Amino acid sequence: MLQPILQIRQTPAVIGFDTEPGNYSISQPKAEVNVTTTPEKLTVESTSPELTIDQSRAWEAYNGGKMLDMNRRIYSGIQQLYLQAIARKVEQGNRMAQFFRPGNTIAEVYGMDTKPNSFPEIRGPASYDNVDIHIETRAPQINFRAAKVDIQVERRNPEIEYTRGKLNIYMKQYASIQFIPSELNIQL
Structure with a gap:
């Protein structure tokens, strides 16, 4: 099956x-x-730099400069000349007081005084350094x-x-x- x-x-x-x-x-x-x-x-x-030139002393030596400075020099110069003239007159008087010495005669004392009276210098002193130059930078x-x-x-x-x-x-x-x-x- x-x-x-x-x-x-x-x-x-x-x-x-x-x-x-x-x-x-x-x-x-x-x-x-x-x-x-x-x-x-x-x-x-x-x-810019500043250049200053002062030539007033050069002008004083050349022509006397400013009138005020020139008058000041004349005044002080006249005083000096006056004092010198008085000293010369005193010396002449002293020599005349000793007229008995040789060489002190009137002709010798006053005759030798032939220098004219000078006028004081109106100009300033001359110098190579009269111009001042100043440069400021x-x-x-x-x-x-x-x-x-x-x-x-x-x-x-x-x-x-x-x-x-x-x-x-x-x-x-x-x-x-x-x-x-x-x-x-x-x-x-």
Whole structure:
């Protein structure tokens, strides 16, 4: 007698996955840079030298100079000449008082006095150093202001975008069990 056979067919379950990866998009705008420069400044102030020439003593030696100075020299010179004349007259009087000595006669005392009375010198003394030259110089005034650079930077944050990926899970094949009986010939 034949044994009946039972077939069992099994189909496994198959799960399908469809995926797309996520994407990052990163961009960063350029920073904005502002540069402001103040230029340097140099100022130089200079004064021209001062030349002073004083030739008043040269003019005094040449023509007497100013009237006031000339009158002062005449006045002081006349005083000196007057004192010298008095001294000469006193000397002559002293010699005349000793008329009995040889050489003290009236002719010798007064006859030898032939020098004219001079007028005082109205001019100043002559010299190679009568002109005074004076030069006054001043150092220049120098002002310097250094240059300044001002840098302003405005930074921009990065822009990050993320696009999510896809994940699709599905049943590609379902599990199944199939029982197949064998054919039975049953004769009755």
